Amino acid sequence: xxxxxxxxxxxxxxxxxxxxxxxxxxxxxxxxxxxxxxxxxxxxxxxxxxxxxxxxxxxxxxxxxxxxxxxxxxxxxxxxxxxxxxxxxxxxxxxxxxxxxxxxxxxxxxxxxxxxxxxxxxxxxxxxxxxxxxxxxxxxxxxxxxxxxxxxxxxxxxxxxxxxxxxxxxxxxxxxxxxxxxxxxxxxxxxxxxxxxxxxxxxxxxxxxxxxxxxxxx
Amino acid sequence: xxxxxxxxxxxxxxxxxxxxxxxxxxxxxxxxxxxxxxxxxxxxxxxxxxxxxxxxxxxxxxxxxxxxxxxxxxxxxxxxxxxxxxxxxxxxxxxxxxxxxxxxxxxxxxxxxxxxxxxxxxxxxxxxxxxxxxxxxxxxxxxxxxxxxxxxxxxxxxxxxxxxxxxxxxxxxxxxxxxxxxxxxxxxxxxxxxxxxxxxxxxxxxxxxxxxxxxxxx
DNA sequence: TAGATTGTTAATCGATTAACAATC
DNA sequence: TAGATTGTTAATCGATTAACAATC
Numbered sequence: 001x002x003x004x005x006x007x008x009x010x011x012x013x014x015x016x017x018x019x020x021x022x023x024x025x026x027x028x029x030x031x032x033x034x035x036x037x038x039x040x041x042x043x044x045x046x047x048x049x050x051x052x053x054x055x056x057x058x059x060x061x062x063x064x065x066x067x068x069x070x071x072x073x074x075x076x077x078x079x080x081x082x083x084x085x086x087x088x089x090x091x092x093x094x095x096x097x098x099x100x101x102x103x104x105x106x107x108x109x110x111x112x113x114x115x116x117x118x119x120x121x122x123x124x125x126x127x128x129x130x131x132x133x134x135x136x137x138x139x140x141x142x143x144x145x146x147x148x149x150x151x152x153x154x155x156x157x158x159x160x161x162x163x164x165x166x167x168x169x170x171x172x173x174x175x176x177x178x179x180x181x182x183x184x185x186x187x188x189x190x191x192x193x194x195x196x197x198x199x200x201x202x203x204x205x206x207x208x209x210x211x212x213x214x215x216x217x218x
Numbered sequence: 219x220x221x222x223x224x225x226x227x228x229x230x231x232x233x234x235x236x237x238x239x240x241x242x243x244x245x246x247x248x249x250x251x252x253x254x255x256x257x258x259x260x261x262x263x264x265x266x267x268x269x270x271x272x273x274x275x276x277x278x279x280x281x282x283x284x285x286x287x288x289x290x291x292x293x294x295x296x297x298x299x300x301x302x303x304x305x306x307x308x309x310x311x312x313x314x315x316x317x318x319x320x321x322x323x324x325x326x327x328x329x330x331x332x333x334x335x336x337x338x339x340x341x342x343x344x345x346x347x348x349x350x351x352x353x354x355x356x357x358x359x360x361x362x363x364x365x366x367x368x369x370x371x372x373x374x375x376x377x378x379x380x381x382x383x384x385x386x387x388x389x390x391x392x393x394x395x396x397x398x399x400x401x402x403x404x405x406x407x408x409x410x411x412x413x414x415x416x417x418x419x420x421x422x423x424x425x426x427x428x429x430x431x432x433x434x435x436x
Numbered sequence: 437t438a439g440a441t442t443g444t445t446a447a448t449c450g451a452t453t454a455a456c457a458a459t460c
Numbered sequence: 461t462a463g464a465t466t467g468t469t470a471a472t473c474g475a476t477t478a479a480c481a482a483t484c
Contacts, residue, residue: 008450008451010450010451011451012419012422012423013415013419015418015419015422016412016414016415016418016419017415019418020397020398020414020415034464034465034466035465035466036465045452045453045454046453046465047452047453047454047455048451048452048453050465050466050467050468051451051452051453051467051468053467054466054467054468058466058467060465060466060467061459061460061465061466062458062459062460062464062465062466062467063459063460063463063464063465063466064460064464064465064466065464065465065466066466078422079418079421079422079425080421080422080424080425080426080428081418081421083421083424083425083428085424093316094312094315094316094319094320095316095317095320097312097316098311098312098313098315098316101312102312102313102413104397104413104414105414105417107414108414108417108418108421109421110417110421149420149424172424172427172428173420173423173424173427175416175417175420179238179322180238187427187431189420189423189424189427191416191417191419191420191423193411193413193416194234195320195322195411196234196238196322196323196325196326197231197234197235197238198393198409198410198411199323199326199328199393199409200233200234200237200297200299200326201230201231201233201234201409202367202391202393202407202409203297203298203299203301203326203327203328204230204233204296204297204298205230205391205407205409206298206301206303206367206390206391206407207297207298207301208298209390209391209405209407210298210301210390213405226474226475228474228475229475252440252441252442253441253442254441263476263477263478264441264477265476265477265478265479266475266476266477268441268442268443268444269443269444269475269476269477271443272442272443272444276442276443278441278442278443279441279442279483279484280440280441280442280443280482280483280484281439281440281441281442281483281484282440282441282442282484283440283441283442284442
């Protein structure tokens with residue numbers, strides 16, 4: 001029942017930050033907040049906060065501001081955090097294991113119930129209570145266990161093949177950690193995590209900072 | 219010797235993708251590419267590609283296009299990939315270990331030479347050839363080993379304290395994986411990786427896709 | 437030289453900020 | 461009721477796209 005049909009991705013990508021700060025405010029026992037106070041905290045302008053939220057509904061009250069708990073609930077609903085999904089991590093390497101162990105993702109309703117790999121030495125093992133299944137049997141396993149989400153942590157050369165296999169298994173969403181662009185059918189939701197890109201950006205600004213330091217020494 | 223002084227962050231965040239695609243083109247043996255051909259490949263408009271690159275210099279040639287190898291070199295230089303930095307991963311948990319093992323980061327000139335933790339059971343151990351040092355000794359260790367980059371993979375409650383310790387040790391750059399906002403002095407470069415935020419965005423679009431499917435069934 | 441394609445300026449589009457009437 | 465603060469419209473700013481003269 002959201003207000004606008006096509007909210008821009010720019011706005012969507014700010015929503016998790018709102019949600020995170022509202023969680024912090026709840027922990028601190030803050031009951032209400034004005035867009036101006038929120039602005040000082042979160043670093044968006046008060047105007048932007050009101051604009052962003054009003055894409056989804058009028059959650060505030062004139063003369064009062066926003067009720068923190070209510071707004072957090074609205075954002076959880078907007079972000080779909082009430083939904084639950086079974087997920088499989090493809091690639092039982094270090095990153096795959098790290099992700100499959102991380103508790104934080106259950107907040108978002110993602111339950112990682114298995115890993116998949118091609119390595120015969122791994123298949124059949126349990127890693128922290130989660131089975132490693134044979135990659136080639138993955139579509140069957142996904143259907144049997146109602147797995148709709150695939151998390152790709154394989155080398156980039158294999159990422160596209162993995163995505164095909166996941167879609168064969170009925171995946172509706174893919175979280176891709178491989179540093180490559182994969183192609184998926186229009187109805188499948190793809191979200192990329194670009195660790196390399198992030199590090200390159202860090203590198204860029206380090207170089208810039210170095211250059212600035214060098215200049216000021218002159 | 220870059221053309222413009224203040225290139226927007228929007229442009230900077232596209233640079234790693236250019237660099238990645240140029241690497242792929244080199245592997246395929248492609249020697250030159252026009253902005254139009256590049257556009258079809260990378261998904262930015264030809265106009266945007268030319269605009270983006272011209273923030274840093276005129277790397278193309280009229281009637282010819284861009285030399286792939288040369289352009290890749292320019293982008294490496296712009297991104298500062300020729301620089302070398304020693305780095306430490308703070309937090310020797312699963313994610314920390316995954317990152318310290320990942321080879322791909324050496325491309326960017328980041329050499330992870332140690333991990334740090336507060337767990338006495340961990341300190342003094344070696345993890346895949348890298349020592350786990352005592353978090354409390356970190357500033358000293360960083361100075362002795364010329365470590366300028368800190369990678370934070372601790373729980374959010376400890377992230378700010380870790381960042382203080384890193385800066386005490388002389389860090390000029392921080393790569394933060396903790397799902398919280400940390401504050402650093404202006405001269406320190408901070409790059410955040412928001413895994414939770416990324417997953418929340420996936421959740422949002424999954425909910426949207428579900429809603430769309432529901433609608434079309436009616 | 438003629439054709440191709442860049443580099444760059446101008447036009448458009450979208451996102452952010454400012455302003456203020458509506459209203460709690 | 462008066463003061464506060466939202467929701468929303470209008471103004472501004474920045475980013476993207478289009479167009480084309482410059483030039484290889």
